[in-house]
Amino acid sequence: MPALSTGPAVGFEQVGKRYGDAPPAVDDVSLTIAAGSFVALVGTSGSGKSTLLKTINRLVIPDAGRVMLDDKDVAAGPAPALRRSIGYVFQDVGLFPHLTVAENVALPLKLAGAPDHTRALAMLDLVELPHVLATRMPAELSGGQRQRVGVARALVTRPGLLLMDEPFGALDPVTRESLAGAVRRLHDELRLTTIMVTHDMAEALLLATRVLVMAAGRVVSDATPAALLAGEGGDVAQALVAVPRDQARRLAALAG
Numbered sequence: 001m002p003a004l005s006t007g008p009a010v011g012f013e014q015v016g017k018r019y020g021d022a023p024p025a026v027d028d029v030s031l032t033i034a035a036g037s038f039v040a041l042v043g044t045s046g047s048g049k050s051t052l053l054k055t056i057n058r059l060v061i062p063d064a065g066r067v068m069l070d071d072k073d074v075a076a077g078p079a080p081a082l083r084r085s086i087g088y089v090f091q092d093v094g095l096f097p098h099l100t101v102a103e104n105v106a107l108p109l110k111l112a113g114a115p116d117h118t119r120a121l122a123m124l125d126l127v128e129l130p131h132v133l134a135t136r137m138p139a140e141l142s143g144g145q146r147q148r149v150g151v152a153r154a155l156v157t158r159p160g161l162l163l164m165d166e167p168f169g170a171l172d173p174v175t176r177e178s179l180a181g182a183v184r185r186l187h188d189e190l191r192l193t194t195i196m197v198t199h200d201m202a203e204a205l206l207l208a209t210r211v212l213v214m215a216a217g218r219v220v221s222d223a224t225p226a227a228l229l230a231g232e233g234g235d236v237a238q239a240l241v242a243v244p245r246d247q248a249r250r251l252a253a254l255a256g
């Protein structure tokens, strides 16, 4: 399959979002994500990661600021066209239970008026799923296979930008590791810009080229994995890095 064009740069310009009277879920976030980056968005529960991510594909409308893809405001133009240019994978992948695997993967093409079964099968190759699964229903797949179908569907319209919200959250560690590796390979091969929300700092450090840490709606750390491992990025980031580091230390001690 030919490589997709390089993904867009993503710009947040003083983006804010508040739900009702609660403190802001996203509070004055300004930063640029370079085209082709793999960015992990981490932080404790409720820190605003999903809300910030969803401002990009307009599942959340910010009440302050704007979000740019290259030099285009995501608010300009119709949302369906925007969403066709953005792949979106989330934890409970949302496959349609009454459609086969191939039909699920091809659905975004059908909705865009250009159904293409061959392309759907090529997407299965891309996510390393055998074609015999094409006629199965989602309920007949493992959780890991379902997530792979979700990734195939997210990429079938050849988006340049891939957004993932805890995509491997419900998977066992071995499947999680294998799928994470597949996503990183796809990111590289398809020259995507990828933004992934994860609770797992080890996953963020191993997969991403840049790690953004959120706390109370703000981005409190913005560093490379190497910088974080060298102790940079501030207290909140270091508290998160300490978790896998302590686990590795305890495992090494157990091994003697």
Ligand SMILES: Nc1ncnc2c1ncn2[C@@H]1O[C@H](COP(=O)(O)OP(=O)(O)OP(=O)(O)O)[C@@H](O)[C@H]1O
Pocket (backbone or CB within 6 Å): 019, 025, 043, 044, 045, 046, 047, 048, 049, 050, 051, 052
């Ligand atoms: N649709 C909504 N209506 C009201 N409040 C919301 C809504 N979505 C999120 N919130 C609130 O906004 C804040 C940020 O939520 P968000 O889901 O963005 O955080 P998160 O960092 O992704 O959390 P988690 O890691 O638990 O998924 C939280 O206080 C949450 O309760």
